Amino acid sequence: MPDADLRPAPPVTPDADATAYDPKQVEAGWYAFWDAHGFFRADADSDAPPHVIVMPPPNVTGRLHMGHALQDAVQDALTRIRRMQGYNALWLPGMDHAGIATQNVVERRLREQGIERKEIGREAFIEHVWTYVEEFGGIIFQQKRRLGDSCDWSRERFTLDEEYNRVVQDIFVRLYDEGLIYRGNYLVNWDPDNMTALSDEEVDNVERDGQMWWIRYPYSDGSGHVTIATTRPETMLGDTAIAVHPDDERYTDLIGKTVTLPLLGREIPIVADEHADPAFGAGALKVTPAHDKNDFEIGKRHGLEVLTIMNPDATINEHGGPYEGLDRFEARKRIVADLDAQGLLDRVEPYKNTVPISSRSKAVIEPLISRQWFVKMKPLADPALAAVRAGEVTFYPERWQNEYFRWLENIRDWTISRQLWWGHRIPVWYYTDEHGERDESRDFVVSVEQPEPGMVQDEDVLDTWFSSWLWPFATLGWPDETADLKAFYPGTVLVSGYDILFFWIARMIMAGIHFTGEVPYRDVYITGMIKDAQGRWMSKSLGNGIDPLEMADEYGADAVRFSLNVLCTPGQDIKLEPSKFEMGRNFANKIWNAFNVFGRFMEPGPEGRLRDYRRSRSFDELELVERWILTRLNETIKTVDEAVGRYRLNEAALAIYDLFWRDYCDWFLELIKPPFGEAMDEDKIALAVEVYEQMVKLLHPFMPFITEEMWHRLRPRAEGDACIVAAWPTWKDSEVTMDKKDFRLRERGSAAIQSFSLIQEITTSIRSIRSSYNVPPSRGISVVLSIPSEEWNVVDPIGNPDSLERMLENHASYFEQLARVDDLDVVREGQKPKASATAVIPLRTATASIEMFVPLAGMIDLDEERTRLRKAIDEKEAFFVGVERKLQNRQFVTRAPEDVVARERQKAADAKAELQKLRANLEDLG
């Protein structure tokens, strides 16, 4: 166990000449600190409600890419929020052995050393893979630590560790015993590069510019020929029939005749089959049952011979006559040339067709008949469909559930055997003959253990996904009734991209229900995929990838995480470029610097520790801006909680960003920081600390490092006290008064919000005038606020007991600090001083407005002022006309809800009053 506090102690007194924000420095030690304190560990015996996320296991050979960073930013934010909220939060990490991918990586490496896999044999090769895995396997987890991922490393799993292997084998046996796994000779997707079968999901259909060859097949009786069209002329070597549509008049009398297969001279029949489309090509179809799915079916219907003409490496086999040994594409060239030479090539046309490609090797898939293991999917899919239909699993965004339904409804059996070495061996055993060879005449035995001495195990391994689909429960000790399984299954939410919805997410739901009787998680949160600035997938070949670690080095891990969370609209792809991380970095910088506003006035406490600043005043004793910021904080906590509940982390992150920057820094700090050389009142420090601390907690799930750092700079902390386990802020309903539709029209808004909003508007208005007249910042100004006398006792925007007049007068210092107003005069129905700039500020709570005069003797340019006022009038008038039009519509007045109509009336009256004053002021200018 490392030293509990690996973190250098934070400065006792924050440095007055504080250093600039340096993410590298801030992010250096906290991970070890958290880890050493065991904050990441979930407790299987806890009474707290669980919150469980299983990490989509990255490939064991993988390196961190932006997709990981995005999903981790989301998963870790969720985990940290729930942990702070008191949940027993588990984020379970692990790695995937990634069969083909890993085997290829190691094979390539060995080849560089001059070692061929086939030469050294299976056992030696597997040993090499394990060596490689041990050497490089954990790298991605080191990278994830750099991002701050708070996973429970004590529960880390690998899809090929010993216990996991046992589960996979058990599952195979179980499914076999249930009749859901079977072996058979079928046409499968064959990857000639890797020389293995693949599932349908591992095949991509790519549209390519190809060619259509029109070939003449002479009738055996010499009476002419039939022309067929094909995109794969080499498969003609395996043709065992020609098919025509039974109703196709052109060919009806040919049915039953035979043609002579060009080049090979075999005689093959012409059969009638509905599948032949008279409208396509020549209407006649060559039938190659061993190399085409449809032809396979036709062959079955007509009892045709199934003639495989290719070897597993896609070279032509002994059935190819003179073409034996040639690669399929070389054979194609030769065959076309030979046909042409014999006058049997009718024509060649350019043709756009879809070609099946191995998603792994990118090799063109060859449909090939081979003996493989399959899982019968329908019995698994039906309950999985029903469960989601019944709402046991909710997709975010919802539309992905339709994709899920569509796939499951049309599901086909799953080819699970792979002709690879790296993976879970298939638990099937064969008897051997006297030479030690498989005795195919005897039945095989399905069993985890070797049933009898001398029996040999199936050479094949299982599809990687056959182990990953067990991830949510196999990682928790299933099938044993472990404490972990009881505590953490089913999980809470799965966070993943839509690219593996079928591969993994849907299959996990099937497996969860089938084997445990429960769905593996209640929610599925689908993220978008990371694209480059042009919207293309990031890939090694394009070289357009952005390395998250480089970004973390340049901008900070906090910045990367925050930006990713802001950019992540559920289900929407993200066009990413490095500059996007500036937002996060600038924000972190802001967080850092904001602390210094009050931090530099904080004094040391006893024993050289930090002093603990605590507020001594009640809410009602606070000054306006303090009450205001607490109210805004309260509103924001609510917004955040609601957004998180809907997995809208982008909204949550932006809400805090806004609060911190726009409210706390731009207004609150500006008002409470002391003038010039004066010290800061300790009560004010206490309040600043209090709000900052709450915001730091809200931000922690998005920016764990800087918030942990600031957490320890804010107050003296006891051993074991840390932001990562601090109690999540709570909001009080009584203080939430936000009208989410309109910030400025909060009719029920709290006194603090209403009053301070008015001060903000007046301030902005003064600044605007200063700006248009280029009043130098150093120059103080006078401002006259003219309040309507008729509303004197009605308007009471701050609640009792203050009047509007007193409220404004009492906060003259605010205007001084914010807009350099030396002299504030609040009057009733005051006269406009000579040479004043004017503005009208509506009172949002009553049909009245405040008129503002800014005397600027010698600075007022009448033309300028006229232009300003005209512009204000034009804007207001356009608005007024729009509102009036609505109000004059009788339908609107009678049918719209009362409060909506009332609001419009209020708007119209406000606008009218303002217009009146603006016009009067304009006239005044002559």
Next chain:
RNA sequence: GGGCUCUUAGCUCAGUUGGUUAGAGCGCAUCGUUGACAUCGAUGAGGUCACUGGUUCGAAUCCAGUAGAGCCCACCA
């Protein structure tokens, strides 16, 4: 051939059940640097919410269609 998504400020994107004078970041313009931050502050310019119809008192938001971009699925040789 089916299905889905997107089209909102110069750029990248937010905008929950239809009612805000449609927002943010970046960029742009003007002004500002003797102490929180120029990775900053103040002020401002900039949008017929792709188009056409419909529903509604009211549509960026719901419905239908059109155009463009992209994705997924599908056995048409």
